[in-house]
Amino acid sequence: MNEAWEPLRIEVEDFEQLVLLSSSLHLSIINIDPRRKIAFLFYAPIATLRPILYYCKLEEVPKERYVHLDKVSSRLRFGDQISAEPNEVSIPLIKVKSEGLI
Numbered sequence: 001m002n003e004a005w006e007p008l009r010i011e012v013e014d015f016e017q018l019v020l021l022s023s024s025l026h027l028s029i030i031n032i033d034p035r036r037k038i039a040f041l042f043y044a045p046i047a048t049l050r051p052i053l054y055y056c057k058l059e060e061v062p063k064e065r066y067v068h069l070d071k072v073s074s075r076l077r078f079g080d081q082i083s084a085e086p087n088e089v090s091i092p093l094i095k096v097k098s099e100g101l102i
Helices: 015-024
Strands: 008-011 030-033 038-043 052-057 066-070 076-079 088-095
Touching (some): 015 052, 015 066, 015 088
Antiparallel strands (some): 038 052, 066 088
8 A cells, every 4th residue: 555545543541532633623423442442533524635544542432422512621431322312413423444544
């Protein structure tokens, strides 16, 4: 594979940091590999063709389908429905098999 297309891998400190990053970059999903206990998201900046893969290791895999971020307090909570709270952003947690990505 062409090195220019190879994703740049950046490990963030924890899941909370990944959620904050996802929210600030306006990326609407977080991928979860339950078997490997990792969470990750892709970001493709306009200035380069090289995608960025942000990831973190999970102590525990979330069982719920969404993580909700309160934009005022930065509090996280989990649920199986999209939040109707006006200050919250709901980010779907998509279960995937990451294989050799990370």
